[in-house]
Amino acid sequence: MLKVNLEHLIDKVDFKDYEDKVKLINEGINNKSFPGNDYLGWLNYPNNYDKKELNLIKQKARYVRENFEVLVVCGIGGSYLGALAAINALRGLYTDDKLEIIFLGQTFSGSYIAQVLDYLKHKRFAINVISKSGTTTETSISFRLLKKLLETKIGKTNASKAIFATTDKEKGALKQEANKQGYTTFTLPSDIGGRYSVLTAVGLFPIACAGIDVDEMLEGAEEAMKEFDNEDINTNACYQYAVTRDYMYRHKKCVEMFVTYEPQYREIAEWWKQLFGESEGKDGKGLLPASVTFSTDLHSLGQFIQDGSKILFETLLFIKNPMKDVTIPHDEENLDGLNYIENKSLSYVNEKAYLGTLEAHEKDGKVNNVVLELDKLDSHNLGYLFYFFMKACAMSAYLLEVNPFNQPGVEIYKKNMFHLLGKKGY
Amino acid sequence: MLKVNLEHLIDKVDFKDYEDKVKLINEGINNKSFPGNDYLGWLNYPNNYDKKELNLIKQKARYVRENFEVLVVCGIGGSYLGALAAINALRGLYTDDKLEIIFLGQTFSGSYIAQVLDYLKHKRFAINVISKSGTTTETSISFRLLKKLLETKIGKTNASKAIFATTDKEKGALKQEANKQGYTTFTLPSDIGGRYSVLTAVGLFPIACAGIDVDEMLEGAEEAMKEFDNEDINTNACYQYAVTRDYMYRHKKCVEMFVTYEPQYREIAEWWKQLFGESEGKDGKGLLPASVTFSTDLHSLGQFIQDGSKILFETLLFIKNPMKDVTIPHDEENLDGLNYIENKSLSYVNEKAYLGTLEAHEKDGKVNNVVLELDKLDSHNLGYLFYFFMKACAMSAYLLEVNPFNQPGVEIYKKNMFHLLGKKGY
Numbered sequence: 001m002l003k004v005n006l007e008h009l010i011d012k013v014d015f016k017d018y019e020d021k022v023k024l025i026n027e028g029i030n031n032k033s034f035p036g037n038d039y040l041g042w043l044n045y046p047n048n049y050d051k052k053e054l055n056l057i058k059q060k061a062r063y064v065r066e067n068f069e070v071l072v073v074c075g076i077g078g079s080y081l082g083a084l085a086a087i088n089a090l091r092g093l094y095t096d097d098k099l100e101i102i103f104l105g106q107t108f109s110g111s112y113i114a115q116v117l118d119y120l121k122h123k124r125f126a127i128n129v130i131s132k133s134g135t136t137t138e139t140s141i142s143f144r145l146l147k148k149l150l151e152t153k154i155g156k157t158n159a160s161k162a163i164f165a166t167t168d169k170e171k172g173a174l175k176q177e178a179n180k181q182g183y184t185t186f187t188l189p190s191d192i193g194g195r196y197s198v199l200t201a202v203g204l205f206p207i208a209c210a211g212i213d214v215d216e217m218l219e220g221a222e223e224a225m226k227e228f229d230n231e232d233i234n235t236n237a238c239y240q241y242a243v244t245r246d247y248m249y250r251h252k253k254c255v256e257m258f259v260t261y262e263p264q265y266r267e268i269a270e271w272w273k274q275l276f277g278e279s280e281g282k283d284g285k286g287l288l289p290a291s292v293t294f295s296t297d298l299h300s301l302g303q304f305i306q307d308g309s310k311i312l313f314e315t316l317l318f319i320k321n322p323m324k325d326v327t328i329p330h331d332e333e334n335l336d337g338l339n340y341i342e343n344k345s346l347s348y349v350n351e352k353a354y355l356g357t358l359e360a361h362e363k364d365g366k367v368n369n370v371v372l373e374l375d376k377l378d379s380h381n382l383g384y385l386f387y388f389f390m391k392a393c394a395m396s397a398y399l400l401e402v403n404p405f406n407q408p409g410v411e412i413y414k415k416n417m418f419h420l421l422g423k424k425g426y
Numbered sequence: 427m428l429k430v431n432l433e434h435l436i437d438k439v440d441f442k443d444y445e446d447k448v449k450l451i452n453e454g455i456n457n458k459s460f461p462g463n464d465y466l467g468w469l470n471y472p473n474n475y476d477k478k479e480l481n482l483i484k485q486k487a488r489y490v491r492e493n494f495e496v497l498v499v500c501g502i503g504g505s506y507l508g509a510l511a512a513i514n515a516l517r518g519l520y521t522d523d524k525l526e527i528i529f530l531g532q533t534f535s536g537s538y539i540a541q542v543l544d545y546l547k548h549k550r551f552a553i554n555v556i557s558k559s560g561t562t563t564e565t566s567i568s569f570r571l572l573k574k575l576l577e578t579k580i581g582k583t584n585a586s587k588a589i590f591a592t593t594d595k596e597k598g599a600l601k602q603e604a605n606k607q608g609y610t611t612f613t614l615p616s617d618i619g620g621r622y623s624v625l626t627a628v629g630l631f632p633i634a635c636a637g638i639d640v641d642e643m644l645e646g647a648e649e650a651m652k653e654f655d656n657e658d659i660n661t662n663a664c665y666q667y668a669v670t671r672d673y674m675y676r677h678k679k680c681v682e683m684f685v686t687y688e689p690q691y692r693e694i695a696e697w698w699k700q701l702f703g704e705s706e707g708k709d710g711k712g713l714l715p716a717s718v719t720f721s722t723d724l725h726s727l728g729q730f731i732q733d734g735s736k737i738l739f740e741t742l743l744f745i746k747n748p749m750k751d752v753t754i755p756h757d758e759e760n761l762d763g764l765n766y767i768e769n770k771s772l773s774y775v776n777e778k779a780y781l782g783t784l785e786a787h788e789k790d791g792k793v794n795n796v797v798l799e800l801d802k803l804d805s806h807n808l809g810y811l812f813y814f815f816m817k818a819c820a821m822s823a824y825l826l827e828v829n830p831f832n833q834p835g836v837e838i839y840k841k842n843m844f845h846l847l848g849k850k851g852y
Binding site for chain 2: 076077078081092093094095096102106107108109110111112113114115116117118119134135137138140141143144145148173174176177180194254255261262263264270273274277278280281282283284285286287288289290293295296298299300301302303304305306307308309310311312322323324325326328329331333335336337338340341344345346347349350352353355356357359360361364365407408409410412413414415416417418419420421422423424
């Protein structure tokens with residue numbers, strides 16, 4: 001369904017050089033014999049998830065949609081990026097959906113938190129707090145503040161019906177609190193890391209609250225799961241993408257620039273950045289993931305990509321049919337000179353911008369382009385796309401000889417911060 | 427006022443090596459004897475701008491604030507990034523200001539444009555269209571659609587009082603149309619390029635509409651103008667930043683990562699990316715500008731920065747006193763374990779996150795850090811900061827031996843696109 005178009009690569013990858021390596025790694029993933037094997041729960045998740053829990057997710061999402069004006073999603077990193085990406089991509093940026101969704105718990109910014117709390121004072125809001133342990137500092141501070149506000153507004157009993165906790169199945173501070181207060185809880189599976197969790201309750205509950213069909217999303221992921229369960233680099237598009245990244249990295253590219261042509265896909269790039277940056281950026285290795293939105297940023301980083309340092313390649317997600325479209329009207333006076341494209345749709349113009357830019361970057365700029373083509377981006381295809389990137393990331397990280405599922409570097413700032421804050425034991 | 431703290435650099439720059447070069451370039455800038463000398467209008471702008479026009483800007487901004495619910499800013503690249511950066515930074519992301527500001531004209535996305543047009547159907551809105559020529563394709567398509575909607579809603583005569591055009595003083599399609607329809611016009615000076623235009627009417631009119639004090643912003647810029655009119659690298663902080671960038675570039679760094687600790691500063695980074703990326707990314711040269719917001723993205727690109735490829739250095743904007751603050755409340759049960767920081771402010775915690783991260787990246791990660799320290803970010807200081815970056819960018823580009831004020835690479839995609847769209851002459 002997704003086409004990985006490698007025709008716009010200037011430096012051609014020879015798949016033969018990768019055949020054996022890819023087979024070996026594919027086997028290691030399936031056998032769970034490689035480093036990080038405790039975190040492969042996402043691999044078969046699209047057909048072995050807990051059906052009962054999915055029903056609860058959908059039922060509670062309907063409850064939230066019927067009873068509240070705002071859902072506040074309280075999480076950081078993998079506990080908000082997937083939901084934000086999906087909600088923006090599938091609803092757009094100026095949605096007429098009745099449920100507003102606000103993200104908190106991802107910052108220590110007093111300015112941001114104070115503004116959100118002020119805004120919520122006069123709204124009927126529910127909370128989805130997402131944390132494996134319940135002690136993630138950014139998230140637990142915001143949750144403490146949100147809970148106080150909600151309890152003050154509607155009382156402790158009502159508040160407990162408006163709080164939904166996504167956390168460990170059995171242990172941890174948040175699970176303990178949820179049990180005590182009677183919050184509905186969803187499970188963050190212990191064998192799935194944060195950046196691989198978008199298709200679990202972590203992502204699915206807020207996505208379902210946004211009115212998006214999560215069954216379709218899981219079906220899309222299942223389609224990808226079946227399609228990419230294939231050791232052959234010559235036919236597996238997911239592994240072709242992984243191998244191309246590896247080839248670029250080994251041939252002096254140090255940045256992968258993720259390009260989309262829709263403002264509402266900007267946060268897909270943010271989700272993708274965490275996935276690849278956190279999976280691969282270790283042991284002094286890895287491509288830096290960066291992103292732009294075109295044609296917007298052709299008037300910003302476009303000059304650099306066209307004509308600056310030759311350090312990057314582009315991975316371009318182009319969706320042929322947008323969610324909505326507009327036709328350019330006729331204008332009698334035509335002072336702006338646009339009548340040559342009157343009655344054309346914006347999607348027509350956007351596609352020409354994409355084709356013109358691709359040619360400019362490839363032919364004139366000598367920039368390698370990997371093109372990911374999809375006919376449309378609905379919830380099915382987005383589920384498929386999420387899975388595509390997750391599996392490609394596992395392959396890519398193993399090709400780089402790093403563990404795709406740990407993040408040792410994230411702990412160091414926390415240790416220093418806890419020491420400075422005077423936390424016991426630091 | 428701004429402190430450029432170079433103590434967290436691992437690779438130390440010797441200013442002596444740059445003394446003569448910096449003097450020479452400083453002279454070239456002042457004498458207008460270097461390439462791009464037609465575009466130095468920004469240099470003395472903070473004390474030679476048109477006072478009459480500034481009064482008109484403020485007067486019309488008051489009119490917009492009093493008579494409309496929404497201002498739609500219609501521009502691309504330098505014609506929206508500065509205003510967006512300033513408005514988000516100074517009002518925050520969930521403002522209680524009564525005038526909503528929406529950006530359009532920066533995309534061909536039918537989804538985005540259709541959603542915005544739908545949203546505007548039931549709003550009293552004004553338009554600020556910004557384009558030197560009036561034929562920038564993204565901007566003129568959106569403006570054609572916006573104008574039609576507005577004229578349909580309130581009639582042609584009323585619409586002409588709700589449209590404000592920022593354009594060339596004399597010529598071009600937009601100026602012609604504005605004259606014909608009787609729009610209020612503001613001037614986009616012919617000797618100031620888009621990415622250097624935030625302190626002209628391009629930025630100031632939308633910023634003033636947002637209720638921000640533009641006099642203070644210009645005063646801040648004037649302070650910077652005076653402070654950085656100094657050829658001595660040993661005392662000129664602006665040139666120290668430029669020289670440090672150059673040193674990093676020449677010592678195997680290829681990416682500059684711009685870091686802030688407030689979500690509302692995210693678009694300052696976008697403005698900065700255009701400024702440096704478009705000024706320097708030419709002739710196969712230049713640092714790639716990238717950005718993150720911490721602590722948020724410590725749970726995303728943090729791992730890469732800490733422990734991945736050693737290709738980047740960080741430029742960190744840290745503002746000591748945020749716009750708003752919140753205190754962490756006591757919780758009797760303390761299941762989240764946060765009582766050790768009860769009664770502390772978020773700004774206190776955010777500062778410890780900043781200090782802990784700085785140490786982690788510098789000491790453990792061996793990442794060079796340039797720290798830009800400001801006491802607070804009000805409109806005065808933001809005007810100062812804008813000027814600081816613009817002058818640093820001119821110096822930096824000349825050190826790289828490229829013209830800071832052209833963007834030849836932006837034309838290529840346009841030519842290809844016009845050809846594909848069947849525009850005459852392409």
